[in-house]
Amino acid sequence: MQLLGTRCSVKTAVGTCALAVSLLVTAGQLAAAPTQAPSSDPDPMGKLAREEMVLDAGASSTLLAQAGETGNALGFPVGVKRIGKHVRDGFEQTEYDEVTELDSKGRVSSITQFDKSGRLRSAIRLDSPPRNVLKVNSAGAIRAAQRSAQTAGLTLGTPSATDVDQATGGWTVHWDRVAGGIRVRGDETRVQVWPDGRIQSVARVEHDLAPEPGQRIDADNAKHAASDNLDRWFAGRNSGYAIQGVALEWVEPNGAFDPMLAAATSVPYRLAWVTEVKPLGDAASAMWLMTLFVDAGDGNIIGGDFVE
Amino acid sequence: MKRASTLLVSIVIAASTLGASVQAAAAYNAHVWSNSDAFAATCLGFTDTYPKQHYSLTVSQFSKLGYSPVSGALGAGFTRSAFLGNVFYDYAVYVHSHGDNYWAASGAPNVDSAFLQDPGTGKCNTSKDMVRSSAIKTATAGTIYNIVIMSTCMLGSSSSTMPNAFQIAKTKTSAEFKFYLGYVKHTWDSSSLRFEKAFWGYMNGGAPHTRWLSEAFTYAASIGGYEAVGTEAFQANWWGNPQYDGTPLQPTLRCPTCNF
DSSP states (O other), X not given: OHHHHHHHHTOOSSSSHHHHHHHHHHHHHXXXXXXBOOSSOOSGGGXXXXXXXXXXXXXXXXXXXXHHHHHHXXXXXXXXXXXXXXXXXXXXXXXXXXXXXXXXXXXXXXXXXXXXXXXXXXXXXXXXXXXXXXOOOHHHHHHHXXXXXXXXXXXXXXXXEEEEOTTTSSEEEEEEEEETTEEEEEEEEEEEEOTTSOEEEEEXXXXXXXXXXXXXXXXXXXXXXXXXXXXXXXXXXXEEEEEEEEXXXXXXXXXXXXXXXXXXXXXXXXXXXXXXEEEEEGXXXXXXXXXXXXXXXXXXXXXXXXXX | OHHHHHHHHHHHHHHHXXXXXXXXXXXBEEEEEXXXXXXXXXXXXXXXXXXXXXXXXXXXXXXXXXXXXEEEEESTTOOHHHHHHHGGGEEEEEEESOEEOOBOTTOTTOBOOEEEOOOOTTOXXXXXXXXXXXXXXXXXXXOOOSEEEEESSSTTSTTOOHHHHTTOOSOSOOOSSOEEEEESSOOOHHHHHXXXXXXXHHHTTSSTTOSOHHHHHHHHHHSOOOOOBTTBOOOEEEEEOTTOOOOOOOTTSOOTTOOO
């Protein structure tokens, strides 16, 4: 009866507590009757799982040592025990090795992940950042991020951006991934810096790239391909659009416009003209911005994104 | 007043179903709401598939944390009246829609954050679809909430009034079993979905209730792979208890893995 105490404390007008709960539950049923979500959701998004398989000490000795070196280089707290795991991450549709560092209370103090080729994927400390400390400035955060990334084995130049992190009060320093002079959308190296200049995390996001198309359409043709779709979509509606920009990027094909492709298995990124579109009219009331990924080879729409 | 009148109307029914209702009270209600009609063919000429993905993900993950029944709606069932009529009974609440920090009725600089209800089949959103934090504050009537997730733009910013609608102060040191998650600025759907997948993947990836929601947040925020909207970097934010494992509990009860 845990519910009774809480709910009764805010409902004193009705006689007995049990009766009050009865009234409230009944009232809720009368006020609205939304659909109860099905317990066996056929949507693959409802079945995602993260499987963690603990590795035996022998198999994971190198992994544990590698994680220890990384944690030390980043200044992470040293725990009393490390556990090596292999993770099948259905949420990210990938697999990696992970080492968790446990503190004296048995809680995970940090996580270090390595991809299938043994390269650092991420190193994250999970304790809370200090509050009310003298905050390092942007330049200091960049220096700390560069130093930590280098000690973790990552070679980086000038960061693409440095932003204040409202969640920690510190900084996020990141470097866009560029392949053959072309930006890879979403791929990055990211270092989160606590307000006092210590490192919260280093992460490298790098997806496989498909071969470049044999022939590449130009930006004008990509714009035409996007406009053809937009004109068809918005025809007869009180909506319009304005194309704000077109840029060549490597993108993840996705099911943004096609339910059959949503939550599909991860596929290599493809070269596309990313067309940024500002909806106008009725469409703008809820959709703030959208992109269409126009395949740089054949001009087909292979995905997109929305700011709702 | 509406709640009071509804309660009075319910007295006869309540009295006759007392036993069943007390049994139902052992449940820890959660509602997952996702606006899909504003992002469907009527307004856009195509169907944006993200609202369904966010919805399905959250329904399954709330269930894994122990909230039950997990109700709500994807699409037309997500109305202001359904939301406000049910929110009092919830322990966990999730909204995926357009959200912003609008000026309050009293005018600038006062803020009254809001999200948009689903406009209904065949309709597009208008400003009349706003579900304002002030209305939610009234409907929640001081009730405590375990988990509130606003999967919208802006409602995780420091100026958001939405946490207060659920009695969640904008602090990261609460000792009560409360956790609010939102996004600080404009957010691509792919980024919010990636973040929420990582958040739930870590949170529910180990043995049940062995991880803290704040740790899952740190994990999700740290893995990267988030796309900026123009010059606005992706940012999520949270407030509440840093050591809360998500167990649907009466907030005054001690939870086994919480270290108070």
